[in-house]
Amino acid sequence: MDLAGLRVIDAHIHQWDPLTTPRDFSNLARLFKYLPVPIGLATRLAPRRDREFVGGPTAYVHPYLPADYRTDAVGVPVESIVHVEVEWTGSGPTAKADETRWVASLPFGVDTPRLGAVIGSADPAADGFAALLDAHRTASPLFRGIRTMVAHHPDTGIRSFAGGAGALTTSRFLDGFAELAERGLSFEAWVYSHQLPEVTALAERYPEVTIVLNHLATPAGLYGKVGKHTGANPGERRKLFLSWRDDLSALGAMPNVVAKVSGLMMPILGHPVPKRGSSTPVPELVERVGPLVAHAMDVFGPERLLWGSNFPVDRPITRIADSAQVIADAVTAHGGGPVDLAQIFRGTAERVYRIEAPE
Template identity: 30%
Template sequence: MSDVPGLVDAHHHVWDLDHRPQPWLSEPGHAPIHRTFGTDDLRAAATRPIAGRRLRRTVVVQCVTSVPETRELLALAEGDPLVGAVVGWVDLTAPGVGDVLDELRAGPGGEYLRAVRHLVQGESDPRWLQQPAVERALRTVRERGMAYDILIRDHQFDQAVRLAERLPDLPLVLDHAGKPPIASGELGAWEQGLRRIAAHPQVRCKVSGLVTEAAHRTWTTDDIRPVWELLLSVFGPDRLMFGSDWPVCVLAGGWNAWAATVEELLGGCSATETEAILAGTATAFYRLDPLEPPAPERKEGTPCS
């Protein structure tokens, strides 16, 4: 067994355009990723280690509002050891959510369904997550022992906070740190929302998708650093998880560019804190099979700054 611990990518996507169209890829600016991407493409792209760790496990996340897509992702997880969990989609506004979840979990790869997600960022209703049907469905998700991935933009924090208040025993993770508007630099509203949701102990946060919220061609580590430092301050390393948002991150430099940035940002973290961000938090939240244990820390580092 290697004494070098592994790396978990807590957020990536795959799609086969010959099999399932992705209409959102036709939007302006998406031409570089308007092609099929599979896990072998991810293996080929993710060649740079972070803090000596190489990619060993991933969480694949739904892209479209499609139960058949979720079935395909579960079958992928069953056949590919890189994928340790699936975040799928079910219609949270429809009756019978429990039956759909049970059917998915009874099918090929069903044991890998660890969370669900809805594209709330695209919903205009400021109380979408507070719809009675949605709350009932999310209680069912909780009863099935699963979690919920929150995908919102900075103006939608109110409903995410209310969800955390009303369902305190539903494990939640904030995708892409709530999409801070890094390119504009107008982080005030985002910071207020982030602090409010971080006050709820059942909420974790993905350090993912940040480079695509920055200026795609010109961002630097210094553009990301204020967001990183705030995330560390309000969540702490043991509630943060690394994610690439690959292949979407190809629009702003790709997997290896983001990995290099994360390694630089981790420079003030101890080995224990690095383990949490790069593997431990995601492993616990998504109930992944454990990777090999980290090498013993030779000296105590300073806390993440």
């Protein structure tokens, strides 16, 4: 399928400058700036769980801004993007709203795609959650919802982003979540695949909140061993796929949930990482991720699927144009046509994030 005929919204990208804004990885970026070491050496010295998650630290030690995205997105007719929070730190109960304000100030929409929506960082279980939501809304009229870092894996060799398991099920989280419903805001659920039942329970409890499943729930180890034992052999990977398939079907029964066909080229899925600067061939990626995309189409339908490049996180494995082509080819191979592709690459994002078409 030729992408040239599409109008595209990239519904999941990250913008950052770890040298001038406070990120969890800012110290790493400053270390590389003031004490330069070969990137290959730094990769070898990094903890294994970090290496397996990011594939390589290059993207995290440099700014990634609108002009960088424009360069990466050559060949894809992207009109608008959705920025999703990324590890902003800071002191004070409303500090994370500064990321929304910072993103809104970036030079989008001149010779770069427009900024269509902002997803900020906030934790429903934290004190001052309601005040933080209001600070995000004040920071930009494009603020549409939040993402909370709740991804946690039982394999201690795999990087977790929450302090413990079950973050979506605590009484404080569930009680705070009502603030999203009151404000008409959405929730981005980025979890590992074994956490899918928790997302289903959350969607059932709050049917009035749109929940956006990120990255089809990141089935770590699906394509190769990661961590201490996850995906260690074909049998284990088959079990992982079947569990993911059944749990995604259950989640798809919740009408308030949509799913992003994004992040499917993250190294933590077990993809072999090609030589730096190269990209995995599109046919290889279609063969790997095709079954995930096909099942997601069966479960959600094109009207509840949306595409995101997840750049620059997916860059060690693929390019944006190749990432989009992989999804388009997988959709087409499963019987999807131009109307379905237009829905996945633009229509669903317009509806979910209330993005207005350009004049």
